[in-house]
Amino acid sequence: MMKKKISIKDIAKLTDTSITTVSFVLNGKGRISKEISKKILDVAQKNGYEPNRMAVGLRTGVSKVIGLIVESIGGPFFGEMAKVIEEEAEKGGYRIIYCSTNNNLQKGKDMIRMLSQQLVDGYIITPMKGLEKDIQNLVDNEKPVVLIDGYFPGTNIPHVLVDNFASAYNAVDCFVRSGYKNIGMVTADLGLIQLNDRSLGYKAALKDNKLKDSSKMLLKIPFDMDKNEGVEAIKAFIEKQKQMDAIFFTTNYLGTMGLQAIKDLKLRIPEDIAVISFDDNEVFSLYPPGITTIQQPTYDIAKSAIDILMAQINTHKLDASKIDLQIPSKLIERGSTLAKVSA
């Protein structure tokens, strides 16, 4: 056992040819006769030759690895994303090296620094506040980069994400169509542009529908609040806003916290309060009476991101700086937004 890996040099010796010849045959370059080619291919095959990635990487400067930096691979959204990205990358012979930042800025910076030690050919990153410089630096150094799930306003870094503004706008519209007029919103204080866009969509929709100003019916959960505290905060919020008859949660995890809060308060959905949450997931489809959600097109986002990245990698001088892909979401209507029966 422990057969030493066979190298190109060994194959050369075995076939009585030169290293160059073997390399040429294996890569389909140069011009080598059919017979010699066949002999080399046979020997390579028989001995299970696999090129040494490190050597190739050192010589050519390409690693065939792309770095995926996300907030956390756990969770349905990024998990699903990672899966698609990995599958698509694999088709191009690329592998994924995965890093999570847990929303920790320093960790994000570290990750970028590590990966840039010539070990990845491109990056897919979920941006976070404070990482602008580091990412811009990659771009300036002509590293292929695609941002997903967020972007940096005012910079020229290609990005693909759901259309957050329109999605939130549509959610409010859905409430209105069903007869709800006092629509509150719960969001998080993470400094993420995507949450901000959702807020803007919400506010714009209120305004367009001539509904009362929302400043009162808006709750921002601090980023460092844990789950239980969050539930309590939401409960307090709901109790205070007596007239509120519908509530919009801007993220998945806020939505589940919200359900817990509503359950604790023994309120009925949608009779006492209608609900919409961002990010569809199993809880929402199962939880009675079914929670209306904004389903992010994870597949499309991931697919587009990897495609754009590959395009950058392959055609070296592609100008991707103008790519701003905002993909529409899908509103999944369930029981939580049934038409209101006026009291």
Added chain:
Amino acid sequence: MMKKKISIKDIAKLTDTSITTVSFVLNGKGRISKEISKKILDVAQKNGYEPNRMAVGLRTGVSKVIGLIVESIGGPFFGEMAKVIEEEAEKGGYRIIYCSTNNNLQKGKDMIRMLSQQLVDGYIITPMKGLEKDIQNLVDNEKPVVLIDGYFPGTNIPHVLVDNFASAYNAVDCFVRSGYKNIGMVTADLGLIQLNDRSLGYKAALKDNKLKDSSKMLLKIPFDMDKNEGVEAIKAFIEKQKQMDAIFFTTNYLGTMGLQAIKDLKLRIPEDIAVISFDDNEVFSLYPPGITTIQQPTYDIAKSAIDILMAQINTHKLDASKIDLQIPSKLIERGSTLAKVSA
């Protein structure tokens, strides 16, 4: 911009020393005078020197990367796992390269082959039927390997997973304590040893409690069934087993399918049917009246796995072949197993 990365050679030139000296200083080897050391360190620091991983890898044969091969990174269980593994690995300066097999044997084989092209120093793998040979081959070639979430009976590959037998046994016990006597089970037909162990635990518990033989009240969902078909199958199963008053789902996804089925049939939990599912997750805590679950110690499993792997990597001649870590699970009791009120 696009400053060419600085190399050890450049630093040598800049400090008027030799390549060797720089390498020695940077790695704390050899014996170099304080003054020269300082000069070199300063220059390296100032220019943001980072060693070229490829070159190091080629020269030393270690990549500082470990391969994580799981069924699918999506899903709460593996996602959480991946997170812990990545965090722990990072402490030792290792990065994770991630691959999912989607339960596809060929893909699993391909992954192992790719990763073994000298690009990872160790493997964490969720085993699947048919991969025995390939994995054994890694072990024979002295590659560090740890299996998680499953194992190959009769082989000597270190593994860490939840104690599936005891977990299932405890679930049945919980039903019995609450007064349920006709306990059915729904499992999947994936050929996975862990599911088999769960079945065995279930059967043993039935026997020890002198309950009626279970062969009738056992449903096996074929591996290629989609979600809707699964729900239908479970509905049919429940309707057929009139006397069944409790049901045990051996996986997360079967559990949620089961909830859907029970909901469709308009049965009450636990009055009409008590429920326990493997793998705790948000749905189960939220879904009224709260579903009792077997919570896998994901953190412990992941932590142990990476620790064992690191131990193998660092102390080269560690005999890990006897490591068989079966970690107890935690039964989270919720409303779905409240004491039965006899009719």
Added chain:
DNA sequence: ATCATTTGGTAAAACGTTTTAATTGTCTAC
């Protein structure tokens, strides 16, 4: 027959490290 071209093949450099073995001084001990 001679020169130009093509065809089939290879030597050698380079990528950026690590590490062995060698080379210079300096110092100690006799």
Added chain:
DNA sequence: GTAGACAATTAAAACGTTTTACCAAATGAT
């Protein structure tokens, strides 16, 4: 003073590839 020990430094080989530039032989054109 000289032999050995030791300290500080370095030259050079090696890891496994890719690729440039070159060479010899065969073919074609005149």
